[in-house]
Amino acid sequence: MNPQVVVDGLINGALIGLGAIGVTLTYSILRFANFAHGEFITFGAYAAMAIAGGVATLVVGSDAGLGALSISPALILAAPLAMALTAGFALALDRILFARLRGASESISIVMASFGASMAIRAAIEFVFTSRPAYFTRDLQIARPIAFGLKATPNQIALLIVAGVLMVGVHLLLSRTQIGRAMRAVSENPALARAAGVDVDMTIRFAWALGGALASAAGVMLGLLVQIRPFMGFDLLLPLFAAAILGGIGSVPGAFAGALVIGLGEALTVQLAGAEWRAAVAFLVLIAVLLIRPSGMAGRPA
């Protein structure tokens, strides 16, 4: 077995993890499975591409890679803007669609609405940007030895660091800050949270914005490592849900751990069984978890 799967698996897992945090937050705070979460990933990637394109037209040369990276200054500027834009997009979708359905109807209507939103957003993105794959950069990256005989491209290393920083940041946010405590409180008991003075509506909006921003970061990563396509987020939906459920739905550290298991599992499967089996990994994990331990690794029994 080639130890290189560890690098591929970690990167893949980090990317799934960034997306799975949003899925698990939406599920635990709003109690529905948001099928449109994949589209936040796609939206984020295209938003970053459009902004980076705009910056590159204004500032000549800002689209050249930085040092060994093929990540340009224009993209480094565009990524946080795209995260903010995707956060706003998630808030708008909640305002226009989900907020109207909350409380008034059964939760299955909200899930179906999210499915409809997923299709509509994907179609709109395809309409604007066409279905032809796009790239942040055409530069080729050469993998270099790092340690223990493992190789990674400079982009992979940089993105792994960024994903790690984001995950640690989210963990600290949830465990150490007032808004983090409020999110945990609302997910456990919204009525008690209200009695304790928590503005539940504001907390819900924060969770949407955070989920959207992290999904956008995953989209930019995926765009840099592979390509940007209208289906990129939707195709990631199953691994996102598998990671969130494996980790115990509602648990953010659980979603990180679940994502790493899925990421490593996919990388291992590609090497041992072939790339055509990759998509089966998330399915198998999902079925196994639901059969053996539906509450997930960190979850509490429902």
Added chain:
Amino acid sequence: MSEAAILSVERMVAGYEPGLPIVNGASIHAARGEIVALLGPNGAGKSTLIKAVAGLAALTSGEVRFDGKDLTGMPAHMRIREGLAFAPQNENVFATMSVDDNLRLAAGFLPSARRASRIAAMYDAFPDLARQRGLLAGRLSGGQRQMLAIARALLAEPKALMLDEPSAGLSPKFVEFVFAKLADIRNSGVTIVLVEQNTRAALALADRAYVLVQGRNRHEGEARALRDDPTIAALYLGGVETEGVA
């Protein structure tokens, strides 16, 4: 009487689903520094009444005034800022959060300079909680949970505290302890509205009481007088103590 009332509920109709009112015209008043008990059989609407006052059950009609303000339509999270605190019966703490985080959460809307001192004051008042501050609240005993629920509700120095069956599920010794704490809290100037199945203990503590039946006022008066009233005793005092341990 109602001039001195800090809390007044007039002809309340409230419930959880439209068209199915659980409170059906009940009115209660509580004066500053008073302990008022709400008694009555299961399903009388006692809990729903205080939940509607807390903003956690829907008010169809009627009026809720607190400390000179109309609370109708005010979101629940704003009512604690007005000085009206509520400790629910079940799931009265955040089980997946530490004792400390439960208190920090409740301190969230205070000015940052006051947060630490108020949390410290609660640990002084409830030394048991101070010893367990790092423990997940879900691992506390029933009595300690009730203490945490009360500490959480008192954290922001409310003018009034509403409690839904603070004795439920507690051992008789702990009920005594909790009720003694409630007497202390009242002596510090806080008005208390108490929903109880444990009628004897509630009437021993309270100044006045209301007996609700089917969402309406049935009896009201001084706690002492209700305790000695043979009709009340026959209707509501016989055997209720076992019901309290639900």
